[in-house]
Amino acid sequence: MRAVKKGKDADVAGSPSNIQGRGDISDSTDPSVSVRKRKAGDDGGMPRKRMRCSSPTYPTLQCGDVEDGRIRHGKRKASADAGAPKKRSRCSNSPKRKPSDDGEATHDRRSCGSDLSICSTSDSFMEMEDVSCDDNGQVIHNSSSASAEEEAIYQISSSGNTSRAEFENKYHQLDLLARGGFGSVYDGFRKSDLLQVAIKHVPSVAVTRENVYCNGSVYNIIVEVASMLKTAGLPGSAGQSAAVSLLDWYILDQELVLVMEKPVPSMSLPMCLYACGGAFTEDQAKMILRQLVDAAIVMHSKGVFHRDIKTENVLVQFDSPLPRVRIIDFGCSSFSVEAAFHSLLGTPEYFPPEWTDHQVYWARPTTVWQLGALVYQLLPRHEPFTTMDFIQGHIQVNSALSTEVKTLLSMCLARNLVERATLEQLQLKLSSQPT
Template identity: 45%
Template sequence: MLKNKQRVRAANGSVKVMTSRGTKRKASIKPETLTRSQWLKATQTSMVQHAEKRLLPTTGHASLEFKYQQLEKIGEGGFGSVYAGYRKTDSFPNIKGRNHDVPLEALLMLQASCIKNADGKSAVVSLMDKYDFDQELVLVMEKPARSVDLFTYITRCRLGDLKENEAKNIMRQLVDAAIKMHAVNVFHRDLKPGNILLEATYGVPRVRVIDFGCSCFVTEEPYHDYTGTLSYAPPEFVLRGSYRAGPTTVWHLGAMLFELLAGSKQFDTLLFISKMLQLNRVLSQDCRDFLQMCLNCDPEQRATLVQVHQHPWLI
């Protein structure tokens, strides 16, 4: 990962640039008069403006304390601390992230949660409120009840590799979530078991995507600075120092499936491309084909998100 200060500067810079450009762009420009690159920039600007309107700051600690009850500290990351809590009116569980810098993370998470599933719910956790104080920013996010991160589920709850059908049910939701995020030009960049929650529901556990601290907008141009987890970085970045959104997301999906099926083995790109990390278990041919399509070391030959979504193993 990049150092935290570098990540914060990059995120803040993106917000400022896109907001200032958005105030100058004319709404009358028709999409068909723009190149794809210009259209993407216009779309990103519109999304930022729309998200910012929905995240109007509420000032004053009294307002925050009146609406939410803060509980114990449950974690700490590169951007700040995370606390458990609940909304006082209905005891709805939530988490508070305290931060000293305005992150692009909040806007992207809000945008990614806009597209709902058939049940009217989003695979991305909801951003409920933002409180902007002089020295800190408090983001209030949904905390799915009875949930556990996918890494803990694999290593502690199941104590080993998952059955193929169970892995398929989880992957089907992950692929769908990835496609929905890319549809609104959100590139998570750090999809891994630790950033996926499994919410206990009747039947199949529900997948929830968290932690947009490394996320950015999808662009046509390749990226050169990697801010995700290096052990999941795609081979093209490891070998050539550049990567693209679609192929990288597919690689991350393949890496997560590898861990779902491998149990105690944690994925590492360097070990995988050097053939020092292999999956030794009996799997259906469709499952093996799906995994190989996702983990093709050549990004040009790697499956696209659409091809992954339409693969027979998931149908």
């Protein structure tokens, strides 16, 4: 199932707390929604408009757009042959799109994560302090300072091994594990030590790249590679985080090949549900939620928004008495946990009500909603979850559940995101309950 992506070119002023109820934000008369206007100068003229950029990431830029470490934008000038040069990206959160014949804005869509997932050209933003742009969109100030490890991640994720022969000499690919809109994942092993791995093939057209301005340099990074390295650590740190580790990657002719840690023994969360007769006990569901909340807090602390948390993107590893949750598929991830997003990337069925109501969402409230949707599906006597079915009352929380579990669900699935719990509140609530 594919959904129509809707987006707004302008940012919503203020924080998530400004979004309450339904209606068009841009026309809101709510005093909590502020719209700042430029004031006329003493001579009666309007001053030059200044634009603030919340990100050093510039969607869909090409290498030709980077000159002398600066990112140039503005109007295109005709070349000597009277042909307009290639259009460059704007320094804005949402690239403007031409309307179609029916007047609706067109959208660039591609699948990521599964057949139900929609990705646009990049909508993710790296949080950065004091980045501003002049009228031409050129970066004129940046006071952020990335750590050496973070800059190393940007540097290595902007390139990759291009030799298919080296990939085939190093790894042996086995049977198909999964196939979807994102590409295909195969079982395999590393020949040198027989380490089991998962090998993901992503078509080149589905690979998201972004330019990141970091410590004076511009890196054209592969977003999924950088997200995995930021979350799980550099290659060699397998098994140390809830997110599966990226061991290797290859940029080949028509595809990106990701070689990932394969937790052993493990199975996907939907398979675990099937093995348990279609539902978990309340204690089992709380155990899964507790680990996912902890993992989400860690991911956000590293500036990564997964954006597509669902049962299909969770593995359960059985190498210890307590089953361990592992998170996979960062194909729709973003490098911001602060910015407002105006384009849908991920699985539409699990996006929060603020997207349905206002076509805007934020990382933290969205993650909490998706965790609620996931846990809802783990519990007995629950129908398959979609946000629309839930907010319209077509599906409801099982009244036979304990008060504790119903409280957790209500904390996650509050319609008003101002009333929705934070990850830290969920963590505290879960830690106060017996394991």
